[in-house]
Amino acid sequence: MTPIKGPGAAQSHDGTGLRVAIIHARWNEQIIDALVSGAKKQLLAAGVTEENITVETVPGSYELPIGVQRLYAASQVQASAGEGISASDLLSSSTTDLKTTATTAPKKAFDAIIAIGVLIKGATMHFEYIADAVSHGLMRVQLDSGVPVIFGLLTVLTEEQGLERAGLGSSGMHNHGEDWGSAAVELGVKRRE
Numbered sequence: 001m002t003p004i005k006g007p008g009a010a011q012s013h014d015g016t017g018l019r020v021a022i023i024h025a026r027w028n029e030q031i032i033d034a035l036v037s038g039a040k041k042q043l044l045a046a047g048v049t050e051e052n053i054t055v056e057t058v059p060g061s062y063e064l065p066i067g068v069q070r071l072y073a074a075s076q077v078q079a080s081a082g083e084g085i086s087a088s089d090l091l092s093s094s095t096t097d098l099k100t101t102a103t104t105a106p107k108k109a110f111d112a113i114i115a116i117g118v119l120i121k122g123a124t125m126h127f128e129y130i131a132d133a134v135s136h137g138l139m140r141v142q143l144d145s146g147v148p149v150i151f152g153l154l155t156v157l158t159e160e161q162g163l164e165r166a167g168l169g170s171s172g173m174h175n176h177g178e179d180w181g182s183a184a185v186e187l188g189v190k191r192r193e
């Protein structure tokens, strides 16, 4: 029987020419790395080129909203400044701890940004406060800036739940990062229309 819960039938969108950023926290790296790989795999499969995918990191999920905000703003400056200005020069001038891996500035601002983090419930209320702050923060950045921000924050109660949702568990659950990559392409394409 087809499960009721799930992302629905896959749609196909042409990601050619899209510029997408993946910004991820560095906590719980084994799960993070699998999620980032899954998202990147879907971006490439949709035609987004390697040079149009920028990967950034922040210390933890709590830094994702400011990281997304600063990264998008830097890409807008890049777009107005044109080629040749390295993104890291632009970012370093903004006294942020974000360092992009880009070497030359593509002309476009990001069409979509995927924010990836993994929060694992501990013995205190820290998990709840970060999850709430980051969820609202990413939504605010998305609506204020107009750039689609794909919500890639896993809020899991156990390590096993996190491994399962990164496609690393024994249940065969799919890698949720792939859903996020597909969502970034769809929203990026629709934003251009």
Ligand SMILES: O=Nc1c(NC[C@H](O)[C@H](O)[C@H](O)CO)[nH]c(=O)[nH]c1=O
Residues within 6 Å of the ligand: 025, 026, 027, 028, 059, 060, 061, 062, 063, 117, 118, 119, 120, 121, 126, 130
């Ligand atoms: O505590 N657990 C986690 C965590 N804490 C750090 C937090 O996001 C932030 O970086 C620091 O508080 C400094 O601002 N960050 C995560 O991504 N996952 C966790 O499971």
